[in-house]
Amino acid sequence: xxxxxxxxxxxxxxxxxxxxxxxxxxxxxxxxxxxxxxxxxxxxxxxxxxxxxxxxxxxxxxxxxxxxxxxxxxxxxxxxxxxxxxxxxxxxxxxxxxxxxxxxxxxxxxxxxxxxxxxxxxxxxxxxxxxxxxxxxxxxxxxxxxxxxxxxxxxxxxxxxxxxxxxxxxxxxxxxxxxxxxxxxxxxxxxxxxxxxxxxxxxxxxxxxxxxxxxxxxxxxxxxxxxxxxxxxxxxxxxxxxxxxxxxxxxxxxxxxxxxxxxxxxxxxxxxxxxxxxxxxxxxxxxxxxxxxxxxxxxx
Amino acid sequence: xxxxxxxxxxxxxxxxxxxxxxxxxxxxxxxxxxxxxxxxxxxxxxxxxxxxxxxxxxxxxxxxxxxxxxxxxxxxxxxxxxxxxxxxxxxxxxxxxxxxxxxxxxxxxxxxxxxxxxxxxxxxxxxxxxxxxxxxxxxxxxxxxxxxxxxxxxxxxxxxxxxxxxxxxxxxxxxxxxxxxxxxxxxxxxxxxxxxxxxxxxxxxxxxxxxxxxxxxxxxxxxxxxxxxxxxxxxxxxxxxxxxxxxxxxxxxxxxxxxxxxxxxxxxxxxxxxxxxxxxxxxxxxxxxxxxxxxxxxxxxxxxxxxxxxxxxxxxxxxxxxxx
Numbered sequence: 001x002x003x004x005x006x007x008x009x010x011x012x013x014x015x016x017x018x019x020x021x022x023x024x025x026x027x028x029x030x031x032x033x034x035x036x037x038x039x040x041x042x043x044x045x046x047x048x049x050x051x052x053x054x055x056x057x058x059x060x061x062x063x064x065x066x067x068x069x070x071x072x073x074x075x076x077x078x079x080x081x082x083x084x085x086x087x088x089x090x091x092x093x094x095x096x097x098x099x100x101x102x103x104x105x106x107x108x109x110x111x112x113x114x115x116x117x118x119x120x121x122x123x124x125x126x127x128x129x130x131x132x133x134x135x136x137x138x139x140x141x142x143x144x145x146x147x148x149x150x151x152x153x154x155x156x157x158x159x160x161x162x163x164x165x166x167x168x169x170x171x172x173x174x175x176x177x178x179x180x181x182x183x184x185x186x187x188x189x190x191x192x193x194x195x196x197x198x199x200x201x202x203x204x205x206x207x208x209x210x211x212x213x214x215x216x217x218x219x220x221x222x223x224x225x226x227x228x229x230x231x232x233x234x235x236x237x238x239x240x241x242x243x244x245x246x247x248x249x250x251x252x253x254x255x256x257x258x259x260x261x262x263x264x265x266x267x268x269x270x271x272x273x274x275x276x277x278x279x280x281x282x283x284x285x286x287x288x289x290x291x292x293x294x295x296x297x298x299x300x
Numbered sequence: 301x302x303x304x305x306x307x308x309x310x311x312x313x314x315x316x317x318x319x320x321x322x323x324x325x326x327x328x329x330x331x332x333x334x335x336x337x338x339x340x341x342x343x344x345x346x347x348x349x350x351x352x353x354x355x356x357x358x359x360x361x362x363x364x365x366x367x368x369x370x371x372x373x374x375x376x377x378x379x380x381x382x383x384x385x386x387x388x389x390x391x392x393x394x395x396x397x398x399x400x401x402x403x404x405x406x407x408x409x410x411x412x413x414x415x416x417x418x419x420x421x422x423x424x425x426x427x428x429x430x431x432x433x434x435x436x437x438x439x440x441x442x443x444x445x446x447x448x449x450x451x452x453x454x455x456x457x458x459x460x461x462x463x464x465x466x467x468x469x470x471x472x473x474x475x476x477x478x479x480x481x482x483x484x485x486x487x488x489x490x491x492x493x494x495x496x497x498x499x500x501x502x503x504x505x506x507x508x509x510x511x512x513x514x515x516x517x518x519x520x521x522x523x524x525x526x527x528x529x530x531x532x533x534x535x536x537x538x539x540x541x542x543x544x545x546x547x548x549x550x551x552x553x554x555x556x557x558x559x560x561x562x563x564x565x566x567x568x569x570x571x572x573x574x575x576x577x578x579x580x581x582x583x584x585x586x587x588x589x590x591x592x593x594x595x596x597x598x599x600x601x602x603x604x605x606x607x608x609x610x611x612x613x614x615x616x617x618x619x620x621x622x623x624x
Contacts, residue, residue, distance in 0.1 A: 048415075096592050097592060102407050103407075104591055104592070106408055106411055107543070108587075108591045108592055110587065111584050111587030115587075116584070117584075118581040275420050275424050275427070278417075278419045278420040279420050281413070282417060286402070289404045289405050289409070290404075
């Protein structure tokens with residue numbers, strides 16, 4: 001661990017490399033976090049199966065590539081497929097738990113998460129899989145800093161999807177209805193918004209966003225059936241650090257998390273990277289709790 | 301329940317390993333399931349703090365006991381019993397340390413935080429060479445025949461399940477039970493009424509840790525191999541089962557988790573082999589079905605169906621409804 005730190009201090013270029021690559025994966029976290037924030041904000045459900053939709057998006061892209069299509073085509077196909085999977089999940093399970101106790105929806109989505117992860121494990125095996133897009137990579141500074149082209153594409157695509165979602169929510173009729181429902185579902189229902197339909201669209205849309213993210217993950221990094229939970233935890237962390245409905249905050253938090261995770265993976269060793277993510281989440285929760293408690297004291 | 305009901309249960313439990321000698325290990329696991337469900341229900345059912353992370357105490361107990369047996373050089377039985385005690389102690393200490401920080405959170409923050417905790421524990425144990433890292437740890441072998449060994453572990457688990465049940469019964473009927481039920485119903489009001497909520501929450505968490513930490517060592521010895529992610533910090537098996545069993549039986553009561561554990565374990569032993577390889581897929585589906593369609597559990601359903609006959613059972617759910 002100390003050796004790794006020493007290496008880091010002796011070669012500042014490496015810091016740049018880790019930073020850039022970390023921020024590139026951070027864009028994927030932003031996309032998944034958008035999905036989680038959407039469902040959380042509108043339906044007040046913490047969707048633990050969010051990460052599994054990312055994983056499924058990756059596997060759908062794998063199937064697309066096996067059928068002989070270009071991997072980049074996998075992005076829209078995964079998004080559309082996940083839209084329908086999300087629709088199916090909402091219509092079969094989620095709508096029964098929307099208005100109920102928080103723990104019931106939490107446990108129901110946890111069950112979905114186990115179900116999807118184990119189903120994928122049975123169908124595709126537990127191996128780590130990836131797709132070679134054959135796009136090559138650029139290198140800078142005497143090839144100390146290298147950038148895979150697909151990661152850069154993934155970065156900008158993720159930001160573009162996030163921007164498109166933002167425009168959709170602000171400008172379109174459906175987007176306005178979604179925002180109205182999230183502010184007050186009862187009032188929205190009185191004003192003639194079919195909240196059931198809005199919930200369906202919201203949930204499917206969030207699954208589709210995650211599907212697109214997963215498609216980028218399998219091209220730029222790799223997927224395996226149990227990749228879901230870390231993605232859920234990461235998006236949860238990004239959302240609570242940024243606060244619900246704070247879009248610039250989500251971007252900063254996502255990029256920061258990506259960079260921090262990459263540094264931790266280098267310093268502690270990659271076998272502790274997942275442990276780092278989960279520990280960080282626990283510390284974020286504790287820190288948030290301390291802040292809330294202090295605010296409560298001032299109120300007294 | 302009258303006294304002779306308990307007597308029949310006791311007689312059945314004592315004679316079971318001799319009536320069904322081929323199923324001794326499964327019967328021992330039945331009592332383990334009862335302990336798991338009961339200890340989860342202290343937090344999840346009685347106090348309303350739904351934890352996904354109680355499994356860490358189970359794993360801590362298992363590792364502490366196995367490491368103690370490996371390094372102390374004591375004889376098997378002394379090593380095992382002392383190790384189980386030490387495992388319980390370690391679990392309690394860790395519960396006290398993290399309890400204060402963690403139990404300030406509420407609702408889904410607490411649930412996700414504990415979920416994270418259980419994964420962290422598995423990942424860290426898988427990277428620590430002193431306790432065998434990812435390749436696991438093998439506790440010492442039982443000195444004796446296999447059938448004798450199974451009877452020994454059966455009674456070990458049965459006695460601990462009995463102790464767990466009786467101490468929870470004793471604890472729930474006193475002030476402690478009232479206080480944690482008050483926390484479940486409305487924490488702010490409970491605090492305003494002068495209950496030291498943090499103290500009670502940490503006590504409940506510690507109690508849960510004690511029962512799990514002690515039995516963990518025994519389970520490690522019975523299974524005979526400790527793997528960080530599949531046995532000790534097994535979020536996908538024991539960790540989920542304990543929640544599922546408590547909800548299936550009816551959370552927030554003393555008998556609910558016991559009934560849920562027995563039904564779940566028996567069905568699992570009878571039918572699980574039919575789903576060869578698909579068990580965990582079926583588990584995910586089962587969680588969804590039970591949680592969505594049957595959240596009150598068997599006891600809750602019985603109570604709704606026969607409100608008069610079930611009155612003498614621990615009627616916390618009814619109390620809960622009156623308050624809302």
